[in-house]
Amino acid sequence: MSKFHSMVSRRDFMKAIGMAGAGVGAVAATTPVFHDLDELMSSSSVTPAKRPWWVKERELFNPTSEIDWDLMQRFDRKNEAHSRRIATMYRSVETIDAAAVTQKKIDADRIAKQTPGFDTKYQALKAGYSGSTESPAWAYPGIVDEADWAKTPEELGMPKWSGTPEENSRLLYAALRYYGAMFIGYAEVEDKWRNKLFVKTTTDAVRNWTWTPQNPDPPESDELRYVYENVDQPYSELRKGSTGRSAGKHVIPSKPLWLITIATGACMEATKTLDSTISKSNSSTANNGHEALKVRTFNFVRALGGWRAFGDGGHQTSESNFSAAMILTGLAENSRQGNYCLTPETGPNHIPFTMLTDFPLVPTKPIDAGLFRFCHSCKKCADACPSQSISHADEPSWDVPDVDGKPRVFCNPGHKGFWPDMANCNYYSKGGGTSGCWVCYANCTFSEDKAAMMHNIIRGTVSTTSLFNGFFSSMSNTFGYGPYESPEVWWDMSLPAYGFDSTIGAAKGGYSK
Amino acid sequence: MWFFIALIAGAGIMGLAWLLKIKGVKLTWYEWLLGIVGFFLVLMTIQNYFGSVAEYEQEAANMFLLVLGLPAVVLLALAWSLAWRRRSAT
Numbered sequence: 282m283s284k285f286h287s288m289v290s291r292r293d294f295m296k297a298i299g300m301a302g303a304g305v306g307a308v309a310a311t312t313p314v315f316h317d318l319d320e321l322m323s324s325s326s327v328t329p330a331k332r333p334w335w336v337k338e339r340e341l342f343n344p345t346s347e348i349d350w351d352l353m354q355r356f357d358r359k360n361e362a363h364s365r366r367i368a369t370m371y372r373s374v375e376t377i378d379a380a381a382v383t384q385k386k387i388d389a390d391r392i393a394k395q396t397p398g399f400d401t402k403y404q405a406l407k408a409g410y411s412g413s414t415e416s417p418a419w420a421y422p423g424i425v426d427e428a429d430w431a432k433t434p435e436e437l438g439m440p441k442w443s444g445t446p447e448e449n450s451r452l453l454y455a456a457l458r459y460y461g462a463m464f465i466g467y468a469e470v471e472d473k474w475r476n477k478l479f480v481k482t483t484t485d486a487v488r489n490w491t492w493t494p495q496n497p498d499p500p501e502s503d504e505l506r507y508v509y510e511n512v513d514q515p516y517s518e519l520r521k522g523s524t525g526r527s528a529g530k531h532v533i534p535s536k537p538l539w540l541i542t543i544a545t546g547a548c549m550e551a552t553k554t555l556d557s558t559i560s561k562s563n564s565s566t567a568n569n570g571h572e573a574l575k576v577r578t579f580n581f582v583r584a585l586g587g588w589r590a591f592g593d594g595g596h597q598t599s600e601s602n603f604s605a606a607m608i609l610t611g612l613a614e615n616s617r618q619g620n621y622c623l624t625p626e627t628g629p630n631h632i633p634f635t636m637l638t639d640f641p642l643v644p645t646k647p648i649d650a651g652l653f654r655f656c657h658s659c660k661k662c663a664d665a666c667p668s669q670s671i672s673h674a675d676e677p678s679w680d681v682p683d684v685d686g687k688p689r690v691f692c693n694p695g696h697k698g699f700w701p702d703m704a705n706c707n708y709y710s711k712g713g714g715t716s717g718c719w720v721c722y723a724n725c726t727f728s729e730d731k732a733a734m735m736h737n738i739i740r741g742t743v744s745t746t747s748l749f750n751g752f753f754s755s756m757s758n759t760f761g762y763g764p765y766e767s768p769e770v771w772w773d774m775s776l777p778a779y780g781f782d783s784t785i786g787a788a789k790g791g792y793s794k
Numbered sequence: 795m796w797f798f799i800a801l802i803a804g805a806g807i808m809g810l811a812w813l814l815k816i817k818g819v820k821l822t823w824y825e826w827l828l829g830i831v832g833f834f835l836v837l838m839t840i841q842n843y844f845g846s847v848a849e850y851e852q853e854a855a856n857m858f859l860l861v862l863g864l865p866a867v868v869l870l871a872l873a874w875s876l877a878w879r880r881r882s883a884t
Contacts (some may be wrong), residue, residue, distance in 0.1 A: 550850075730848075732848040733849060733858070734838070734841050734845060735842050735858070759857065760851070760854040760857045760858075761853030761857070774850070
């Protein structure tokens with residue numbers, strides 16, 4: 282039979298169909314059959330953990346390695362193999378002691394010879410997480426107790442890490458990802474940062490200060506100020522102010538410094554349980570991770586070459602406005618909401634903080650994913666805001682409008698933005714209207730998942746053209762995106778560890794998306 | 795899921811091509827276009843429907859059935875109808 286005019290003969294076609302049918306049949310025979318999603322989700326009777334379909338459950342106490350319960354007795358940990366007792370039971374004391382000496386020599390030789398895998402950067406990476414698991418006390422200059430400081434290469438008799446700023450940047454990025462950071466950006470602390478962006482004071486002096494026309498400001502002696510001095514290391518001089526909070530100064534050295542912007546993940550699904558105790562997801566488990574990240578970064582750069590990483594790290598007490606740092610170091614764009622910023626991957630669902638370091642780095646550049654431009658058309662957060670604290674303006678403005686005849690002092694002019702009424706927001710969410718809020722986070726068009734491919738198609742389109750922004754924004758409402766109907770669904774989701782997708786930013790095959 | 799969809803779609807396309815050949819039906823360029831767009835929309839509907847269900851966004855899933863699935867069915871039916879009528883007329 283000629284195949285000239287046809288790529289597939291009738292016989293070939295039927296054979297292919299038969300093979301495909303057999304294949305599908307074989308797979309179907311070995312695949313669990315679920316009649317609906319509820320059945321699929323309840324396939325494990327105890328947890329909703331998602332396992333591969335080819336993992337089968339067995340009976341209780343009947344794992345794949347056989348057990349004779351008549352033979353089984355309680356184990357005595359005196360017989361544990363990682364003990365000197367057991368070591369010397371099978372080998373002579375001399376042999377075991379000699380091995381311990383040899384082990385120390387091997388370790389010392391590896392470090393001395395800078396054997397790949399054991400050189401300074403590996404020692405620093407380990408120093409970052411060793412001893413930091415208990416989160417030693419932290420203050421603006423760094424780890425409080427010097428006993429918790431990692432040893433420098435000099436103290437260990439190792440060569441100091443020597444790399445270009447580019448190499449340093451890559452090294453720190455890898456370490457920070459390993460320590461738990463999701464988004465990482467850098468800036469060189471030059472004049473714009475020192476004279477325009479770093480704050481003058483923390484909020485300490487005013488947290489408990491009552492404003493009156495006669496006494497609008499607390500005394501200067503109550504202020505905790507950020508000041509620059511020609512010193513080698515950061516330090517603080519603190520005392521108690523009249524309202525009982527810290528006052529004094531945090532000193533930023535005038536020498537060359539770099540800013541590290543870090544954001545950990547936030548549980549978007551927790552945000553979307555709105556209204557619930559966990560819907561304010563920037564108070565989630567990842568927020569506590571900041572303490573470990575600060576300690577780890579401090580010890581990492583110290584163990585690399587005696588550099589210092591420092592900074593308060595609190596969003597009301599840090600030297601930086603975190604959203605500004607996220608935007609200027611290329612991790613996010615500004616938003617209509619004006620308080621949070623939007624990352625291309627997670628929207629407003631991330632938890633940022635900053636640190637300063639004298640470890641030379643290369644600045645990362647701002648990004649354009651069309652997010653802020655999208656906010657011009659999208660007013661979903663503003664419409665949803667129950668206190669109407671978010672601007673409905675069509676375009677951002679340089680001018681900061683007054684609030685009820687008073688200047689909007691809580692907004693810092695100098696950028697073209699949408700100006701939120703954060704005093705009203707704060708009042709509303711602290712009893713003026715309700716307790717807690719987070720409606721804007723849960724209703725943000727970018728607080729969406731990635732499973733439906735339409736989300737990524739839209740994100741790609743938004744970054745290219747603003748032509749469809751209004752349409753996409755209205756479709757977000759039409760399709761019912763926003764908070765879940767009931768917070769109860771959260772408990773059955775089997776979310777990733779820590780409640781967020783830690784593969785965001787992963788480039789290695791197997792994790793990359 | 796995509797593996798099985800591709801398997802079924804591939805078999806379906808080959809079956810369709812075979813059917814058209816033995817029935818002696820030749821499709822016009824616009825029938826091909828309608829069919830291809832309709833088929834593409836079917837795939838988009840399947841992916842976005844199940845993706846949205848996985849996201850716990852049932853309302854969005856239903857909307858995808860409406861805004862992608864319905865046009866897909868219409869386009870495929872139109873392509874089939876045009877080809878069938880033309881064949882019946884000859």
